[in-house]
Amino acid sequence: MLYVASVPLLLIIALILSYRFPGRLRLVRAVGLFSVYFFVEAAVMVAGFVLWVGSGFGWKLKSPAFIAAHYALMRWALRMLVGAGQRLYELEITHRRPGGHGESGQDIDTPTGADLSLAGEEAELDNPMIVMARHAGPADSVLLMNELMSGQGRRPRIVVKDLLQIDPAFDLLLNRLPNRFVPSKKTGPKPNTAALIGELAAGMGPDDAFVIFPEGGNFTPGRRLRAIDRLRAAGHEQAAERAEGLRNVLPPRPAGSLAALAAAPEADVVFVAHTGLDAIATPADVWFELAEGNELLAAWYRIPAAQVPTLDRDREEMLMRAWERIDVWVDNNRPVPR
Numbered sequence: 001m002l003y004v005a006s007v008p009l010l011l012i013i014a015l016i017l018s019y020r021f022p023g024r025l026r027l028v029r030a031v032g033l034f035s036v037y038f039f040v041e042a043a044v045m046v047a048g049f050v051l052w053v054g055s056g057f058g059w060k061l062k063s064p065a066f067i068a069a070h071y072a073l074m075r076w077a078l079r080m081l082v083g084a085g086q087r088l089y090e091l092e093i094t095h096r097r098p099g100g101h102g103e104s105g106q107d108i109d110t111p112t113g114a115d116l117s118l119a120g121e122e123a124e125l126d127n128p129m130i131v132m133a134r135h136a137g138p139a140d141s142v143l144l145m146n147e148l149m150s151g152q153g154r155r156p157r158i159v160v161k162d163l164l165q166i167d168p169a170f171d172l173l174l175n176r177l178p179n180r181f182v183p184s185k186k187t188g189p190k191p192n193t194a195a196l197i198g199e200l201a202a203g204m205g206p207d208d209a210f211v212i213f214p215e216g217g218n219f220t221p222g223r224r225l226r227a228i229d230r231l232r233a234a235g236h237e238q239a240a241e242r243a244e245g246l247r248n249v250l251p252p253r254p255a256g257s258l259a260a261l262a263a264a265p266e267a268d269v270v271f272v273a274h275t276g277l278d279a280i281a282t283p284a285d286v287w288f289e290l291a292e293g294n295e296l297l298a299a300w301y302r303i304p305a306a307q308v309p310t311l312d313r314d315r316e317e318m319l320m321r322a323w324e325r326i327d328v329w330v331d332n333n334r335p336v337p338r
Contacts, residue, residue: 029088036084040077044169047073071155074173078146092295127305128204130260133272134326135213140274154209157200194259201263210260214252227251248330252323254316261315268305273326274298275334297333
């Protein structure tokens with residue numbers, strides 16, 4: 001409440017001081033974005049309390065009606081945050097549809113013979129989806145979830161690190177919806193993540209989408225080298241050689257993806273490449289990296305369940321080939337700063 005009351009004063013101060021900083025009204029934009037963020041946080045907490053009371057003080061919180069209500073609340077929150085980013089920073093978001101329907105960028109090179117239609121005018125999808133996306137920071141992840149929910153009408157499920165529970169709104173929403181938290185290295189022993197993934201991916205309906213980031217973390221040059229060394233130490237020389245060819249992504253870790261595919265054989269597989277906000281990993285990066293005129297490019301392609309390989313070794317090859325294509329796509333589609 002103190003922050004909300006001080007927003008007008010903060011905006012006046014930011015406007016006065018903006019001439020001292022590079023960019024057009026950079027400080028005003030930052031104050032505006034964080035103001036929207038705190039408003040969304042407060043609104044989610046109030047709405048969450050109302051839903052808890054309305055469910056009989058938690059009695060029916062896991063019923064279909066209240067699950068749907070929490071998904072609607074999450075959809076609203078993401079739409080508000082993404083909308084604020086688009087307006088305040090002139091953020092242009094282009095989702096490149098398979099088959100050349102996007103406005104810019106290039107499609108990911110796709111497997112011969114695969115049915116790559118995804119949504120809307122391109123196909124009528126009745127299958128759940130397993131979405132395997134490049135990991136490039138929380139900003140891109142928020143935009144990915146917003147597209148799944150608002151753009152494609154899906155109800156995402158995700159396994160994430162428990163550090164996200166530091167954020168009160170994420171803590172409330174993700175714990176009340178079918179998601180799983182796993183301890184980070186600093187907060188507890190490593191769980192059987194593959195088992196958690198399999199449990200969460202099982203039993204999805206036609207509107208559900210299981211989201212997984214096969215790299216296991218954001219790309220950095222150091223992580224890339226450590227991943228290659230880890231493959232060599234495990235005796236996977238051929239996999240290490242292929243990983244050396246990846247310049248923009250980490251080699252995917254197949255265990256979680258295989259667990260999801262085994263638990264949901266009826267699901268279509270959707271690969272997502274995206275670039276544009278890769279450098280934003282912390283709140284400080286919003287200030288240092290985000291300026292007006294940013295652009296996010298995303299490319300999607302789908303492999304129907306009937307065309308997904310049935311053997312684990314073939315599924316691993318499908319995943320690695322997809323990541324090799326995503327790596328090339330990122331090189332060819334990095335937005336040019338305006």
